[in-house]
Amino acid sequence: MQVSEPKLIDGGAAVELTLGGERHRFHALWLRDNARDEKTRSPGNGQRLITILDIPGDTKIAEAKAAGGTLSLRFEPEGRVIDYDGGWLARNAYDRNAAREPGWTPEEVKRWDSRLLNHVPVESWTEVTTDRKALGRWLAAVRRYGFAVMTDTPTEPGTLCQVAELFGYVRETNYGRWFEVRAEVNPNNLAYTNLGLQAHTDNPYRDPVPTLQILACLENSVEGGDSIVVDGFRVVERLKAENPKGFALLSGHAARFAYEGSAGVRLRSKRPMIELGPDGELVAVRFNNRSLAAATDIPYDDMADYYAAYRRFAELIEDPAMEVTFKLKPGELFIVDNTRVLHARKSFSGTGKRWLQGCYADKDGLYSTLSAIEEEGLLQ
Structure with missing residues (x-):
């Protein structure tokens, strides 16, 4: 320069x-x-x-x-x-003329809607484990879209942890190093049923929240059970455009989340559904109807408008124009930025088998590995 x-x-x-x-x-x-x-x-x-x-x-x-x-x-x-x-x-220049509008995102972040279906970022297990450039492409897609798919992974239990270890470390929680996602009797989480699940981010009741989630398919012979992903940043963009006051309320007041599904586990957090940095950068989205606790941090005079904004936020998340839907096959997995991309699933039949495994990881490891690959000049 x-x-x-x-x-x-x-x-x-x-x-x-x-x-x-x-x-x-x-x-x-x-x-x-x-x-x-x-x-x-x-x-x-x-x-x-x-x-x-x-x-x-x-x-x-x-x-x-x-x-x-x-x-x-x-x-x-x-x-x-x-x-x-x-x-x-x-x-590292900081001498800027104009302040950015609240809700801005960095240039490397690409917001998306259902049209991404024709351009879903995909890499194969064989490629990413033998070619550092392919790994870099996959990690760069996660940074750009908050979402990516991997094919041809081994269908052995725990393989998804090996995927996390390609760039970082598994975040172990009370659910274990990894957890099973299949129908159970008297489950401690609704994810372990054959019910459909509303689009959500995982574990908003944790502080800090796991910033990445991997879901891998080992078996899938049921009718239904399709996976759905939604770009929360694009949803925020739509909400802000049509309802600036609602955006301000959801980003300016903390929601509360809680989990009490297991003996001896009582998890609590207090964070906004739409989180902005001090400079207005859109940092995170937290949305999980199952885990939302009573809101007690919104003034009485704002509560009705807050709930109207929350409801509209949910409607936009459920808008089919925002969804990318796909059915995982055995040996396929996807990763989501759990602070940005919501995931869901459709209900499925009681016949056949649907066996997924999930684990958590964090973006610091992913970004570190990606930065190292970029500095090696492999993604130019």
Whole structure:
């Protein structure tokens, strides 16, 4: 990234420069704190070797020079000269003119509806376990769509845990390292029946919630039982467009979720159905009618409108135009971002067998592995 025309501003408290044709400003303290030199960052692991208190509070930039893709700065009172890569500066620039609308998502996130059915991201077990590039494509699809399918997996119990270990670790819960999804007598969860299930995110009563779920098919000879996925981020987009107040209520007030289905297990959480970051980024969706507890954090004057927004949110989730429906075959599985994509199933007959297994994992491992693959240049 070409660096040019550096100019000190505010008496050296900041510098203004051009990166690839765009003008940006950076504060001296920010630049000093984020220096990449070996005295500031460990060459081995990249961790910071200094604290904020090691940086003089009156730090200023005394001199700024640009040469090709490098910005060179001299900081006072330390008298140190530190170089900055233009590409790194461009990736971490924070001088933006316009605030983003609440509910925004990063560029790598693609919202979708039922039309994704013709473009479902799919990779085979053989490919992802022998070709790191194929694994990267699958993980990138999860980041982009919050959902992906894998075919030709072994139908041995526990294989889905091996899938999770391709990029991270299994999140063990009170349901076990993995859990069986098939009809049971007196189940401790409605998932273990042949009833249809409304689209939902799993375990919203946990804090933190498992951020990934894998569901793998070992047997499926029943009538019905089709799997359904819905992009919660696209649903939020529709809700916000038609009912801004409802969006504000569901994102501005906490819902409560609870689970009491097993002896000795009492799980509780307090989080909004639509979660936004401090800068308005759409971070997560939590929706699970079975686990919703009494809402006690909404003011009396807002409760009627809150419930109207909740009801409309549910209607949009149930809209067939939002659904991608498919029937898993033995040896097939799918993964969902459990903070974004809701999943459901249709009811199925009492004859035949439908045996799925599920497990949880987390996005930190997936994103870490994906970033490493990208840095290797395999997805260019």
